[in-house]
Amino acid sequence: MSSKQQSPRQSQTASPVPQQxxxxxxxxxxxxxGIDETKLLRDLEHNYLGIEKISRVHDRDGKPLGSIRIxxxxxxxxxxILGQNYILIDGNRCPVRPYWAPTCHRCHKEGHHVSECPQRPLTEQRLNELFSHQQIQLESMMNAFENKWNTRLSSLTAPSKNPNVDQLVPIFKELTTVCQQFNQQNVQIQQQLGTVVNRIRDVQMNLTNEQTRTQLPLQNGH
Structure with a gap:
């Protein structure tokens, strides 16, 4: 291959950190x-555009605080508004700070944490389903990509009097190499995910053994 392969460790290191x-x-x-939410909304809409809704912030006990979310x-x-560090409310400059809604790491939707997610928990069975679905998607994408470029490549391999077309041949050959590298990377990912499954099985086995050892003294006591 013309390009060097990276180890999984190097690939992880080079991956960009997602920005907020x-x-x-x-x-x-x-x-x-002393200002209710209806009056606050009306006052803010008079001075600012694009306001969707406002709500009073409460503490954990449900007690209202002197802050609002806009x-x-x-x-x-x-x-x-964040650039000015304040917003005008009823003629007063109120300090502002950015707010990000909580994002669930399971379904990647805003508004709740993973502990409150309505979707199914990530059990071993669910994990295997996700791996299988990913494998089917990647294979389908690889086959479609490879068939597309193989068709183009076969139409350009014949001798041509056009030098520009001849220059495209090595490019399409390189694309074939990219396909092969992509497939190899997919195999490495599947191996890593398989390791995760094995670790889950080990944890479950250890928990089962621990429960068995705990129950034995109780049975002997009877």
Whole structure:
């Protein structure tokens, strides 16, 4: 192959860290308790565009705080306000800070944590289903990609008087190499995921053995 292969460790190191998206919500503090949400919304809409909704912030006991959450239709409306570090509410400058809604790491949706996710938990059976689904998707994508470029490559392998076309031949050959590398990377990923499954099985086996050892003294006591 013309390009060097990277080890799984190197690939993980080179992977870019996902950046936090720009906030489209903010928290305004030092907001008077004497203003209800209806009046707050009307006052804010008079001075600012793109406001979707507002809500009073409460503590864990449900007690209202002197802060409100303001949701905008997009981050473009929130950005200039955050740049000023304040928002005008009833004629007063109230400090603001960005707010990001909690994101579930299981379903990747906003509004709840993984402990509150309505989707099925990641059991061993579910993990195997995900691996199988991923394998089918990758194989389908690989076959479609390889068939597409093999068709183009076969149409260009004949001698041509056009030098520009001849220059494209090595490019398409390189694409074939990319396909092979992609397939090899897929195999490595499957091996790593298989290791995760084996670890889960080991943990379950250890838990079963521990429960068995715990129950034996109780049975002997009877």
């Amino acid at each position: 998206p720009a906030p489209r919500s903010l928290i305004a503090s030092k907001v008077s308790f 949701d905008f239709k997009s981050e473009n409306f929130a950005k200039p």
